[in-house]
Amino acid sequence: MSACATSPAALRPVLAERGQREVFCGLTGIVWLHRRIQDAFFLVVGSRTCAHLLQSAAGVMIFAEPRFATAIIEERDLAGRADLDDELDRVATRLIARRPDIRLLFLVGSCPSEVIRLDLGRAAARLEERFERSPRVLAYSGSGIGTTFTEGEDACLSALVPTLAPTLAPAGREAPARLLVVGALADVVEDQFRRLFAALGIGPVDFLPARRADAMPPIGSGTRYVLAQPFLGETATALERRGAVRIAAPCPLGAEGTRLWFESIAAAFGIDPALADGVLSPPARRAAAALAAPRARLAGRRVFLFPDSQLEIPLARFLARECGMILTEVGTPFLNRRLMAPDLALLPAGAQLAEGQDVERQLDRCRAARPDLVVCGLGLANPLEAEGFATKWSIELVFSPIQGFEQAADLAALFARPLARRALLEV
Numbered sequence: 001m002s003a004c005a006t007s008p009a010a011l012r013p014v015l016a017e018r019g020q021r022e023v024f025c026g027l028t029g030i031v032w033l034h035r036r037i038q039d040a041f042f043l044v045v046g047s048r049t050c051a052h053l054l055q056s057a058a059g060v061m062i063f064a065e066p067r068f069a070t071a072i073i074e075e076r077d078l079a080g081r082a083d084l085d086d087e088l089d090r091v092a093t094r095l096i097a098r099r100p101d102i103r104l105l106f107l108v109g110s111c112p113s114e115v116i117r118l119d120l121g122r123a124a125a126r127l128e129e130r131f132e133r134s135p136r137v138l139a140y141s142g143s144g145i146g147t148t149f150t151e152g153e154d155a156c157l158s159a160l161v162p163t164l165a166p167t168l169a170p171a172g173r174e175a176p177a178r179l180l181v182v183g184a185l186a187d188v189v190e191d192q193f194r195r196l197f198a199a200l201g202i203g204p205v206d207f208l209p210a211r212r213a214d215a216m217p218p219i220g221s222g223t224r225y226v227l228a229q230p231f232l233g234e235t236a237t238a239l240e241r242r243g244a245v246r247i248a249a250p251c252p253l254g255a256e257g258t259r260l261w262f263e264s265i266a267a268a269f270g271i272d273p274a275l276a277d278g279v280l281s282p283p284a285r286r287a288a289a290a291l292a293a294p295r296a297r298l299a300g301r302r303v304f305l306f307p308d309s310q311l312e313i314p315l316a317r318f319l320a321r322e323c324g325m326i327l328t329e330v331g332t333p334f335l336n337r338r339l340m341a342p343d344l345a346l347l348p349a350g351a352q353l354a355e356g357q358d359v360e361r362q363l364d365r366c367r368a369a370r371p372d373l374v375v376c377g378l379g380l381a382n383p384l385e386a387e388g389f390a391t392k393w394s395i396e397l398v399f400s401p402i403q404g405f406e407q408a409a410d411l412a413a414l415f416a417r418p419l420a421r422r423a424l425l426e427v
């Protein structure tokens with residue numbers, strides 16, 4: 001089956017819900033973005049709540065030099081906006097004076113009303129001028145009012161896109177084709193992907209975000225981009241505005257998903273299918289073999305996915321097709337049918353899709369379905385565990401390297417582990 005055709009499965013009905021949500025805000029993305037862009041600093045302009053969220057999401061991390069912080073805007077700052085601007089300038093200037101290693105400073109907005117009133121875009125432009133573009137200063141919002149969990153990365157990357165250099169074309173000629181892989185990946189995954197692209201003869205290959213601020217890729221009409229994460233709708237739009245063309249592909253999760261992802265890219269670059277088969281078959285076979293052990297625990301078990309990370313649809317595809325799980329409900333905070341079409345087309349018929357959330361109603365449906373495993377956010381996991389459900393925290397899926405052939409079995413094991421733990425408890 002073509003993964004990218006619009007099949008009846010891709011057009012399946014979706015239960016749309018608008019009610020109380022139980023999700024983290026976009027600030028959470030800082031936890032994995034600061035690991036990826038190794039000379040960036042994320043300065044959250046927010047409240048003590050924001051500082052606490054970041055600390056708890058980041059867990060116990062010991063840094064010689066931390067690379068995120070919160071400039072706490074308190075009630076006493078409400079006297080006037082000019083004071084807030086001055087205060088922010090003072091904090092940023094002190095930071096840059098102390099930390100000349102910072103090459104890219106992000107001002108990250110949050111929910112408090114006094115922060116919303118601040119024009120962080122203007123503040124970023126003002127500071128960048130003051131620092132003579134060293135470092136670059138960009139702004140985006142991670143506010144819980146406007147963003148959920150993974151949208152923080154989308155907001156961050158779409159703020160980066162306008163700053164990318166244009167690709168250069170020889171006089172009178174089209175810019176040569178180059179591949180751009182979009183979405184923050186663990187370095188180990190990037191290295192594996194680079195090796196496979198080299199074996200396929202695809203290049204040059206860039207990754208957005210790059211590991212360092214001065215290595216951000218150029219972009220232009222020769223750029224063919226592919227998403228490595230499904231939650232980057234704004235970034236995709238920003239890239240297309242710069243002339244990049246998307247390669248539609250399912251997410252590179254699991255042996256099948258990764259193979260289809262590479263095959264879609266290889267086809268877009270005109271690579272001989274026999275060559276692609278020769279390069280991709282050995283790692284795909286190894287990944288499928290490694291999946292056998294976790295699959296033995298997962299096959300035939302029922303899974304319910306609450307909307308949280310926006311990875312739910314590709315995960316559901318992986319859990320159903322490669323791990324033999326039965327999907328009861330697949331929730332997603334937003335459904336971008338254009339970007340998700342290749343994964344939607346591969347979902348088994350009969351899986352209930354839900355977009356948005358009305359958490360109490362969804363909890364009722366979950367209890368009625370009695371799944372063996374619930375994939376959900378931290379806020380729901382503890383109460384559900386107390387009710388006897390095995391749960392998997394979806395936040396772990398964005399903190400762990402899960403893409404690619406070599407991670408397929410580890411990804412399945414993340415879901416098998418809560419079932420194994422519960423089986424031990426029941427003995």
Ligand code: SF4
Pocket residue numbers: 025026027046047049050051053109110111112142143144145
């Ligand atoms: S941005 Fe809003 S939702 Fe997120 S931690 Fe700060 S106050 Fe809470």
